[in-house]
Amino acid sequence: MPTSVLTLKVLHLDDDPFELERIKTSLENHALDCQFQVTSVSKPGDFITALDHEPDVVILDVHINDEHTNGIQLAGSTREKLPSTVILMCSSADDVTTIKNSLNAQADDFLSKRSDRGELSLRVLNSYQLASLKRPAKKSLAVANSKNADQPVGATIASISVRIPRLLDSAVSAVFISGESGTGKEVVADLIGQALHEGTPFIKVNCGAITPSLLESELFGHIKGAFTGATTDKRGLLESASGGWIFLDEVATLSPAAQTALLRVLENKTLLRVGSPKPVQVDLRVLSATNEPLAELVKQGKFRADLWQRLRETEIVLPPLRERPDEIPALVAHFCDTMAGGPYTISGPALTALCGVSWRAGNIRELRNCLRAMTEQHVNKLLTPLAIPERIWDEIGDQRPSTQDRVGSPDPRSDGPSETRDQIVLPWSADSRYTYDYLCDLLLLDITRKVADRPGRLSLRGLAQTIGMSRSTLSTRLKALVHRNLISLRELSQLVGINEV
Structure with missing residues (x-):
C-alpha cells in the first residue's frame, strides 16, 4: 500500500x-x-x-x-x-x-x-x-473545558474528557484513577469536578498530606469530647461531599481503621463520626488515586482487598508519558502558551530533544518543570537547546551545548590549544541543530574575540574595516548577539565599546 x-x-x-x-x-x-x-x-x-x-x-x-x-x-x-x-x-x-x-x-x-x-x-x-x-x-484544551491554565492537553486527556459525561450519567459510584506520578491524575479529577452541575459538591482530599492521627476526624468528622481538643461537633469531608463527589488522592496512605470506615461508607452509605455510635446517612460518589501499586499492597496485606475492589468499579488509566511520546509536542505547545511570561515558542531542535526524553522520573509534571526552567534562558521568548537543563541532557545521553564553551576556545579534550585556536569549537556535533544564521553569529563572535586578542585597543570602526562590514551593520549584528544570549553586554563593551543594546 x-x-x-x-x-x-x-x-x-x-x-x-x-x-x-x-x-x-x-x-x-x-x-x-x-x-x-x-x-x-x-x-x-x-x-x-x-x-x-x-x-x-x-x-x-x-x-x-x-x-x-x-x-x-x-x-x-x-x-x-x-x-x-x-x-x-x-x-x-x-x-x-x-x-x-x-x-x-x-x-x-x-x-x-x-x-x-x-x-x-x-x-x-x-x-x-x-x-x-x-x-x-x-x-483540545477547549474540549476539556479546563479552567486551570496549568492543565495539560493531549490525546489521552482529550479522550478522557469525552468519556466524562457518560461517566457522570451512569450508575458508577466509585472511579479509580491509576498512573505514575505526574501523569495527570489530579487533572482528570478536576475535569470531572468542572463537568458537574453548578452547586454540586466536589471536595479534594490529599490523604497523604494529613497526619494519621487527624485523618479519621477530617474524613468522618467527630463529636464534642471525642478527644482532647474536640470542643464542638464537626462534619467530616465525606459528609460535606454528600450529594456530590469526593476525590481521595494518595488513598494508599489510609490507616487500616480508616480503610474499614471508608468501606462502610461505600457499602452502606453510612458513616460514624469519631466518638459517636450514631450512623449518619451520606450519598456520594468517590474518586480515588495513588502512585502506589495497590495490587501489590493488597497481596502484602497492607490494603484491604474488598476496599480495593470497591474503589475500582471503573478505572481510568493514565499511561506514562514515555508510552505516549506523540503527545509531547502538543503538551509542549500548551505549556509554552500558558506559562508565566509567555507565550513562548520552541525551536525545532529543542522540541526534537525533548521528544527523545523518557520523562520516567516525573512524566508530564517533569516536562512542565523542564520548560519552566528553560524560560530563564529564553531569547526573545524562543526556547532553544541551550536552555535545556543539564539533568535532561544527561538522560538524553548527549552533550549539553553551553555558552561557557566559548566559540574559538581550546577544546579541553585536546592535547593543547594550538590545534583549535583557528577553529570554531561547536558545543556538540554540527548537525540539524545548527541553522545557517546561528553559525554566522558564532563566526562573527569568534572573529571579534580573536581580533580583540591582538595588541592594541580594538574599536568598532577598526573591527568593521577588518572584516569588511559597515560600522552600523556590524553594531546591529553585535547587539543582536547579546539579545540571543551568545555574549554578555559587559564583555561586548570590553571588546568594542558597545555599552547598550
Missing part, C-alpha cells in the same frame, strides 16, 4: 523575481518526505486574491515595495482571514528589530534570505509542523 506524502500549498509574495524563483526552486527540489506546491506572486493584490485558495503556508517579504502596504500589515490581515495558515516572514535584514516586528505581527517564524536551499525547505516544514501542533492543542 503506497505511503501518503504530506503536500503543502505555499503562497510566496516578494517583489524580487530572483528571490521568487530561488524559493520556488528550493522548495520544489528537496529530499524531504513532503511536497510543496508553490504559488509565486509579486504584487500584494495578487497575494490577497490567492488567499482565497487557503494556502497551508504563506511566505511574506517584510519590505515589499508597495506604497499602500507592507509585509507586516499583510501578515496581520492574513492571520485574521486564515487563522490556521502558517505565516513566515522573510527578509535579508535579519536584525533584532525586524525579527521582533515580524513575530509581533503574529508570524509563526522568520526566515533570513541568506538561508541556503537545504535549510530553507527544512525550516518551512518544521515551522508548519510546530505551528500545526500548537493549534490543535488549544482546541
Whole structure:
C-alpha cells in the first residue's frame, strides 16, 4: 500500500523575481518526505486574491515595495482571514528589530534570505509542523473545558474528557484513577469536578498530606469530647461531599481503621463520626488515586482487598508519558502558551530533544518543570537547546551545548590549544541543530574575540574595516548577539565599546 506524502500549498509574495524563483526552486527540489506546491506572486493584490485558495503556508517579504502596504500589515490581515495558515516572514535584514516586528505581527517564524536551499525547505516544514501542533492543542484544551491554565492537553486527556459525561450519567459510584506520578491524575479529577452541575459538591482530599492521627476526624468528622481538643461537633469531608463527589488522592496512605470506615461508607452509605455510635446517612460518589501499586499492597496485606475492589468499579488509566511520546509536542505547545511570561515558542531542535526524553522520573509534571526552567534562558521568548537543563541532557545521553564553551576556545579534550585556536569549537556535533544564521553569529563572535586578542585597543570602526562590514551593520549584528544570549553586554563593551543594546 503506497505511503501518503504530506503536500503543502505555499503562497510566496516578494517583489524580487530572483528571490521568487530561488524559493520556488528550493522548495520544489528537496529530499524531504513532503511536497510543496508553490504559488509565486509579486504584487500584494495578487497575494490577497490567492488567499482565497487557503494556502497551508504563506511566505511574506517584510519590505515589499508597495506604497499602500507592507509585509507586516499583510501578515496581520492574513492571520485574521486564515487563522490556521502558517505565516513566515522573510527578509535579508535579519536584525533584532525586524525579527521582533515580524513575530509581533503574529508570524509563526522568520526566515533570513541568506538561508541556503537545504535549510530553507527544512525550516518551512518544521515551522508548519510546530505551528500545526500548537493549534490543535488549544482546541483540545477547549474540549476539556479546563479552567486551570496549568492543565495539560493531549490525546489521552482529550479522550478522557469525552468519556466524562457518560461517566457522570451512569450508575458508577466509585472511579479509580491509576498512573505514575505526574501523569495527570489530579487533572482528570478536576475535569470531572468542572463537568458537574453548578452547586454540586466536589471536595479534594490529599490523604497523604494529613497526619494519621487527624485523618479519621477530617474524613468522618467527630463529636464534642471525642478527644482532647474536640470542643464542638464537626462534619467530616465525606459528609460535606454528600450529594456530590469526593476525590481521595494518595488513598494508599489510609490507616487500616480508616480503610474499614471508608468501606462502610461505600457499602452502606453510612458513616460514624469519631466518638459517636450514631450512623449518619451520606450519598456520594468517590474518586480515588495513588502512585502506589495497590495490587501489590493488597497481596502484602497492607490494603484491604474488598476496599480495593470497591474503589475500582471503573478505572481510568493514565499511561506514562514515555508510552505516549506523540503527545509531547502538543503538551509542549500548551505549556509554552500558558506559562508565566509567555507565550513562548520552541525551536525545532529543542522540541526534537525533548521528544527523545523518557520523562520516567516525573512524566508530564517533569516536562512542565523542564520548560519552566528553560524560560530563564529564553531569547526573545524562543526556547532553544541551550536552555535545556543539564539533568535532561544527561538522560538524553548527549552533550549539553553551553555558552561557557566559548566559540574559538581550546577544546579541553585536546592535547593543547594550538590545534583549535583557528577553529570554531561547536558545543556538540554540527548537525540539524545548527541553522545557517546561528553559525554566522558564532563566526562573527569568534572573529571579534580573536581580533580583540591582538595588541592594541580594538574599536568598532577598526573591527568593521577588518572584516569588511559597515560600522552600523556590524553594531546591529553585535547587539543582536547579546539579545540571543551568545555574549554578555559587559564583555561586548570590553571588546568594542558597545555599552547598550
